[in-house]
Amino acid sequence: MISQSGATSKVISAENVTVDYGAEPVLIDVDLDVTDGELIGIVGPSGSGKSTLLKVLLGTVPVRAGKVDRRPGLAVGLVPQVEHIDWSFPVTVAECVGMARARGLRTPWITKAERAEIHAVLDRLGLNGLANRHIRDLSGGQQQRVFLARALFTKAEVIFLDEPTSGLDVKTRHEVLHLLDDLNRQGLTIVLTTHDLNGIAAHLPKIVCLNTRVIGAGPPEDVLVPDVLERTYGSPMHVLEHGGMRVVVDSPLFSVDDIGKASA
Amino acid sequence: MMLAADLFKPFEFEFFRNGVIVATLAGALCGVVGCYVVLRNMSYIGHGLSHAIFGGYAVAGLIGINLFLGAGAWGVITALAIGGIVRRRPIGSDAAIGVVTTASFALGLALVQLYGSPGQNADALLFGNVLGVTFADVWLIVAVSIGAALFIGFGYRQLLFTTFDTEVAKATGVRTGLVDGLLMVLLSATVLATMNVMGVTLIAANLVVPAVVARMLTAHHRPVPRRRRDRRGQRFCRHERELSPRCRVRPDDRSHSCDFLHRGVRCRWFVPSPCWHCCARPLMTRHMRMRRLDTLATCG
């Protein structure tokens, strides 16, 4: 699963990045290198700056200090958090995918060649037959894949996904994960954020634990350990071994009764 | 026969021909530009801008430059200011429009009170006069229409992408700032060109009403988001299914937590099988409830 050894080259690197939105810093001294062909997961509690870090790597958020280098001419794509999409916007799946090829002089309508390409991308992601549906009239997993298709259609070399599996059931989550793994094997570099430590993060070759600062980065064996997790999430967690995989669970000492007592 | 001749008689007069041309173009222009305005939740900007431009007339009259140029420049600046505020500040577009345009209007009124009206009376601006259009008005609106056609024709995808998803468009390399700015310029040019013809109030209506009607008519848009709610129900259930494969809830037991499922039961009216106690219940019609009771029996 992990990237090809040897001639791996950095595509994006962030050095000592600090970001504030005009108030308290949201990211402090963050270092992160994305090399060609990597599949990276960013985890951390809500508000820890995961989405912000993606935007920094994309270059849509100005940094207060530090610097972000992108390989010149790098094509990037973003699959936004589903909560940030205007689902009532009147576009079909094909139009949604097609609008992404927007640079330069283009016809307002989707040309025949582009239509064929769109259908190819949709087929590849298992969305055949849905090209003329409204984007809202799809299941959660299909909606995710439409936006992935949009990123692929722009021939992006690096794709960022913001919580690609939020609100999906176990089966669809597996499908999305397998799809991403396939794409990654075909050479696509992927950076995603997730809240799902066991379902997603534990399966990825590289994890970054973020809570304003980078608390830990590396393969799951190194990062999914109680110490790092506690410093990331601020609450005690246990890590179990299960068939060679790491499973993160809440501390058994911590029950709802305790929370009730603590707040009383 | 007689009637047809009567109908075409007014076309002998130039003022009438001009009026027809201008009214047609103004309708088309406002309709097209209005679509983008409505999709960006800026429906009130037409109204606001046409008031703001009033301030421009007053200032231009005061400085003694061409009224039209002055008002045009004023309108563009106001529109860009609104666009800029919306992009940079965490203020809704409605509030930004309200603040900027009323300030501009107030400034215009104050100047008119102090130094007198710069020529045109307020009535003409408020209500317009479609039969009083001059040849210059016709040319102006033709020019703005051509500009709009070029901008929307060549920039269609950028415009669509920026309107739908600014963040991603920016990340993908679309110059969203430029696109937004040009749209605002086009909007103020539209307001300016049609002000003499339709007046302030009708511009606001013409920008919003056709776009809203179009949005309700397009096949892409369904006003009642039923599927989405259904889907949420389904998602919840799938989750529950893994936890509790048995259904234990009785229809009269409202206190029980929701782990009831239609396991694999499909009903024509309610395909995604929602939970009994959770999200989907308030949305069910009586028919659905009856079906649900049927399936409850089969479940168990």
Ligand SMILES: Nc1ncnc2c1ncn2[C@@H]1O[C@H](COP(=O)(O)OP(=O)(O)OP(=O)(O)O)[C@@H](O)[C@H]1O
């Ligand atoms: N545009 C913005 N302006 C001001 N503050 C912002 C902005 N976007 C995010 N923030 C703040 O930055 C912090 C990090 O936000 P971010 O969206 O990156 O968190 P996240 O880790 O993605 O959270 P979640 O898991 O809930 O999506 C939050 O405290 C948030 O309030």
Ligand SMILES: [Mg+2]
């Ligand atoms: Mg986020």
